[in-house]
Amino acid sequence: MTAKKKSPIPPRRGPDTEADFETTPRNELVERYAPLARTVALKIAYRLPPSVELDDLISAGVIGLLDAVEKYDRTKNTSFRRYAEIRIRGAILDELRSLDWVSRTVRRDTSQLNEATRRKTQELGREPSEEEMAEEIGVDIVSYHELLNKLKPILVVGFEDLGLNRDGDRRNVDDFIKDPRGVDPHTLAWFGKLRTLLEEIVQTLPEKQRIVISLYYFEHMNLKSIGSKLGVTESRVSQIHSEACKTLRTRLRRELG
Numbered sequence: 001m002t003a004k005k006k007s008p009i010p011p012r013r014g015p016d017t018e019a020d021f022e023t024t025p026r027n028e029l030v031e032r033y034a035p036l037a038r039t040v041a042l043k044i045a046y047r048l049p050p051s052v053e054l055d056d057l058i059s060a061g062v063i064g065l066l067d068a069v070e071k072y073d074r075t076k077n078t079s080f081r082r083y084a085e086i087r088i089r090g091a092i093l094d095e096l097r098s099l100d101w102v103s104r105t106v107r108r109d110t111s112q113l114n115e116a117t118r119r120k121t122q123e124l125g126r127e128p129s130e131e132e133m134a135e136e137i138g139v140d141i142v143s144y145h146e147l148l149n150k151l152k153p154i155l156v157v158g159f160e161d162l163g164l165n166r167d168g169d170r171r172n173v174d175d176f177i178k179d180p181r182g183v184d185p186h187t188l189a190w191f192g193k194l195r196t197l198l199e200e201i202v203q204t205l206p207e208k209q210r211i212v213i214s215l216y217y218f219e220h221m222n223l224k225s226i227g228s229k230l231g232v233t234e235s236r237v238s239q240i241h242s243e244a245c246k247t248l249r250t251r252l253r254r255e256l257g
Contacts, residue, residue: 029069030062033081033084036061036065036084036085036088037062037088038058038061040088041088044089057095057096060091060095061092064084064090065084065091068083069084071087106151109150112137113147117133120132120133201248202248205244208240209240212230212240212244213241223241224237
């Protein structure tokens, strides 16, 4: 009689197969079933967008495992592994719900609208019009458009998921969050500093140069009108203006280094 070959892998032993659940240290139970949290998290993560971190799901699953260890009752549950899997999955789903930016009402209305669209499409044998869909769900066309606007999808992308541009360089976050019609704050600060410095330098100019600069740039008077006001020729005003601008350029270069 041939002896039965002994399996090289010993049977797994644990609270599922032993009657020692109550005497097994809690930290040992958590360590033994920790891989289960990762397994469940991987199954759920497979259906989620890449912006959801797997580590966050695993962490939530471990919390569910800890809860399972504390609440498991051998008299009501025959398999701790199955019980733990349920608690882990529930904890992960709770975590996902806490991160969800869409309310349950919106999700319910979206589901009902999708069902109504499917039902009307089957009835007509084609895609229904907006008017037909409004009639199907019992609202007027204006209310239907308002509903569509409320339920329109919102794309949420993490900065780390922006990826690369066509040149192979990583996209700049500023390109996505700044107002293209707004003025760069750095530019505003720079011109503010330049304006203050220019005003200070103008105040140090000789009186006629200061008057010409003020009338020409701030009062928007032409050189002829300034000459009449000062009692000098237009060519003399032009000369004073050139001298003042030369002084301003020299001082600005010196101050701005």
